Amino acid sequence: MTAIDINQAPFKVSNLWTDQKSRGLLIQIVALILLLLFIAYIANNTINNLKLLGVETGYGFLGEPSNYDINQRPIEYDSRSSHGRAAVVGILNTLIVAGCGIVLATLLGFVAGVLRLSGNWLISRLVYCYVEFTRNVPLLLQILLWHGIIVHSLPLPRQALQPAEGIFLSNRGFAIPWPHFEPAFWAVVVGFFAAIAGAVWFRGYAKNVQAETGKIYPVVSISLALIVLAPVVVFFLAGQPATLDWPALTGFNFSGGLTVKPEFIALWFALSVYTAAFISEIVRSGIMAVSHGQTEAAYALGLRPNWTMRLVILPQALRVIIPPLISQYLNLTKNSSLAIAVGYMDIVATIGGISLNQTGRALECMSIVLAIYLTISLSISSVMNWYNKRVALVER
Amino acid sequence: MKFTKVLLAAAAATTLSTAAMAGTLDDVRKKGFLQCGVSTGVAGFAFTDDQGNWQGFDPAVCQAVAAAIFGDKSKVKYTPTTGKTRFEALKSGEIDMLARNTTWTFSRDADLKLTFVGVNYYDGQGFMVPKALGVSSAKELDGASVCIQTGTTTELNLADYFRSNNMKYEPVPIETNAEARQNYLAGRCDVYTTDASGLAATRATFEKPSDHVLLPEIISKEPLGPLVRHGDDQWADVVRWVLNVMIIAEELGINSKNAEQLSKTSENPEVKRILGTEGNYGEMVGLRKDWALRSIGQVGNYAEVFERFIGTNTPIGLERGLNALWTDGGILYAPPYR
Numbered sequence: 001m002t003a004i005d006i007n008q009a010p011f012k013v014s015n016l017w018t019d020q021k022s023r024g025l026l027i028q029i030v031a032l033i034l035l036l037l038f039i040a041y042i043a044n045n046t047i048n049n050l051k052l053l054g055v056e057t058g059y060g061f062l063g064e065p066s067n068y069d070i071n072q073r074p075i076e077y078d079s080r081s082s083h084g085r086a087a088v089v090g091i092l093n094t095l096i097v098a099g100c101g102i103v104l105a106t107l108l109g110f111v112a113g114v115l116r117l118s119g120n121w122l123i124s125r126l127v128y129c130y131v132e133f134t135r136n137v138p139l140l141l142q143i144l145l146w147h148g149i150i151v152h153s154l155p156l157p158r159q160a161l162q163p164a165e166g167i168f169l170s171n172r173g174f175a176i177p178w179p180h181f182e183p184a185f186w187a188v189v190v191g192f193f194a195a196i197a198g199a200v201w202f203r204g205y206a207k208n209v210q211a212e213t214g215k216i217y218p219v220v221s222i223s224l225a226l227i228v229l230a231p232v233v234v235f236f237l238a239g240q241p242a243t244l245d246w247p248a249l250t251g252f253n254f255s256g257g258l259t260v261k262p263e264f265i266a267l268w269f270a271l272s273v274y275t276a277a278f279i280s281e282i283v284r285s286g287i288m289a290v291s292h293g294q295t296e297a298a299y300a301l302g303l304r305p306n307w308t309m310r311l312v313i314l315p316q317a318l319r320v321i322i323p324p325l326i327s328q329y330l331n332l333t334k335n336s337s338l339a340i341a342v343g344y345m346d347i348v349a350t351i352g353g354i355s356l357n358q359t360g361r362a363l364e365c366m367s368i369v370l371a372i373y374l375t376i377s378l379s380i381s382s383v384m385n386w387y388n389k390r391v392a393l394v395e396r
Numbered sequence: 397m398k399f400t401k402v403l404l405a406a407a408a409a410t411t412l413s414t415a416a417m418a419g420t421l422d423d424v425r426k427k428g429f430l431q432c433g434v435s436t437g438v439a440g441f442a443f444t445d446d447q448g449n450w451q452g453f454d455p456a457v458c459q460a461v462a463a464a465i466f467g468d469k470s471k472v473k474y475t476p477t478t479g480k481t482r483f484e485a486l487k488s489g490e491i492d493m494l495a496r497n498t499t500w501t502f503s504r505d506a507d508l509k510l511t512f513v514g515v516n517y518y519d520g521q522g523f524m525v526p527k528a529l530g531v532s533s534a535k536e537l538d539g540a541s542v543c544i545q546t547g548t549t550t551e552l553n554l555a556d557y558f559r560s561n562n563m564k565y566e567p568v569p570i571e572t573n574a575e576a577r578q579n580y581l582a583g584r585c586d587v588y589t590t591d592a593s594g595l596a597a598t599r600a601t602f603e604k605p606s607d608h609v610l611l612p613e614i615i616s617k618e619p620l621g622p623l624v625r626h627g628d629d630q631w632a633d634v635v636r637w638v639l640n641v642m643i644i645a646e647e648l649g650i651n652s653k654n655a656e657q658l659s660k661t662s663e664n665p666e667v668k669r670i671l672g673t674e675g676n677y678g679e680m681v682g683l684r685k686d687w688a689l690r691s692i693g694q695v696g697n698y699a700e701v702f703e704r705f706i707g708t709n710t711p712i713g714l715e716r717g718l719n720a721l722w723t724d725g726g727i728l729y730a731p732p733y734r
Binding site: 052067068069070071078079080151152156171172250251252253255262340341343345349353354356357358359360362 | 479480483484503504507508537538539540541546547551552554555556558559565566567568569570571579582583584586627
């Protein structure tokens with residue numbers, strides 16, 4: 001009815017304003033143009049100001065020697081390496097702390113979330129205190145606190161604690177034995193991936209068997225055994241192509257093995273413990289979102305309690321848990337930029353810090369840091385969104 | 397909400413552009429105060445006294461400039477800057493000058509477009525270690541953990557020094573002198589390295605300074621001095637000559653106590669030129685005739701400032717050494733005032 005009315009009315013320019021729909025559109029277009037103009041103005045202003053100051057812009061400095069050293073180097077790097085390579089070291093350090101943080105935060109968070117729902121008053125109260133404390137203290141302070149604890153309470157390297165053979169705890173970090181890989185080690189890696197492929201195939205096979213005959217295989221334990229045992233067997237067949245490198249005190253510090261720096265430990269713990277508090281609340285809300293009737297129905301069908309958890313409650317809870325979990329992972333990754341507070345050499349400290357300072361290329365360095373965080377965050381969020389789609393309720 | 401933020405950002409961007417453009421001296425006069433970048437705190441060199449006012453060897457230069465412009469040394473607003481933020485603060489116009497133990501280097505001059513107006517302290521990079529470590533030379537530091545302030549020339553010198561001596565080390569990067577002090581005392585690092593003056597200043601704040609030694613090696617030249625942005629020669633001249641006059645005043649025996657009197661009685665032509673009783677030198681840089689009288693009268697000459705904050709009678713206890721006048725065996729030498 002209305003559509004016919006509009007078609008019949010003759011077009012007038014003033015209609016653009018009086019009609020609600022076109023007016024809304026018009027306002028949005030004008031707002032967009034203003035915004036773009038403003039961005040152009042800022043960009044133009046920046047470029048002009050830099051020109052007036054006589055500052056040259058460009059990314060050529062990335063190829064120049066950096067002239068500074070970095071203490072945690074996942075790849076070969078020294079003071080003759082380029083600024084670009086320093087940036088790569090920084091990216092890897094960010095990924096390492098973010099990756100380790102996400103794993104530990106998820107574990108801690110799920111355990112704390114389930115414990116919070118425990119019927120045991122003491123346990124649930126303790127977890128409640130932990131959550132409230134860590135959520136309400138700024139992360140920066142927590143990082144400094146962990147760093148302070150490690151640096152001030154652990155002994156100097158010469159008096160290092162030795163909780164087990166070859167493990168030394170001191171305020172220079174945790175020195176642990178670390179495998180030294182020989183070229184033949186690739187066989188073990190291949191074996192590992194082959195085992196994963198095998199486990200996936202077995203899962204499909206077991207499903208088919210169950211659908212046809214109702215017979216149920218213990219899929220999880222068999223898969224786990226396969227994934228663990230296969231690489232071990234290959235390792236011995238290939239003639240043990242890796243040896244353990246033991247740390248030892250030489251002069252001022254430990255050499256050999258792997259020394260995990262106090263800065264990394266402080267940052268890793270602080271990020272994990274902080275984020276885990278949020279994750280535990282997400283997990284709790286997810287589990288509570290599944291109506292109790294579901295559990296009762298599962299019991300009525302004769303499912304055992306752990307099957308009820310795995311097959312009925314968790315799949316439904318995950319639908320509630322995953323979306324906010326994604327943003328916690330993103331938060332953790334972005335919060336890792338606080339590394340600078342304790343001198344952990346992440347991307348902000350290397351290319352966004354020392355390189356920026358030594359070359360004076362503020363805009364270029366910050367743009368690189370921005371681009372990298374954006375890339376990491378978007379990657380995490382796309383992986384998690386894919387997973388979310390998989391566990392989401394499929395409506396027919 | 398969003399729009400206000402946008403407006404604010406726009407306003408900020410415009411002020412930045414104007415600050416970089418107009419004559420800094422006129423801007424400072426119009427504002428009514430000098431904006432001076434200092435460090436976040438190095439004993440003797442820059443610190444806040446019990447009234448919360450910035451004092452020290454570096455702020456004294458700011459005060460001398462303020463006294464020369466306004467006739468009042470208190471018209472300074474201080475901005476504490478870290479090794480990282482200092483150049484951006486200066487380049488963006490947030491501060492008018494930087495007096496913050498900053499080393500004069502080629503790339504800072506040519507590439508960062510900054511103008512160093514002179515040297516107020518000739519320094520060199522040294523190492524401090526706990527006595528208990530039993531180290532007597534920097535050559536014995538192979539494998540040590542070294543606390544180092546990031547964004548400094550010392551960071552680069554350190555890398556070069558260990559590399560050329562074929563030694564390894566673990567850098568422990570740190571943002572401020574206070575953090576370095578904490579980490580060093582906690583034993584996170586074996587060695588603290590920075591300019592020797594900074595080491596002496598830091599050691600003076602320790603509970604037991606005698607438990608720590610400065611190693612004999614000085615591994616670099618660190619001429620420290622105040623600096624301004626490129627592109628405003630008049631402003632650079634003002635700051636340069638305030639510093640030079642502090643040094644010349646020591647040479648000629650003008651100090652905060654006798655400046656007023658000398659301006660009336662002195663027969664020495666250079667003293668008369670400086671104190672504004674002969675010629676019109678102040679106007680040439682856009683200042684008043686008696687600017688130097690105010691500056692020295694309120695802040696003092698180089699020797700007075702040195703002795704007040706970092707000299708042998710202070711807890712810092714630095715000798716004049718290289719920083720003695722050229723006539724006393726040092727290398728402090730200012731061009732003639734004529």
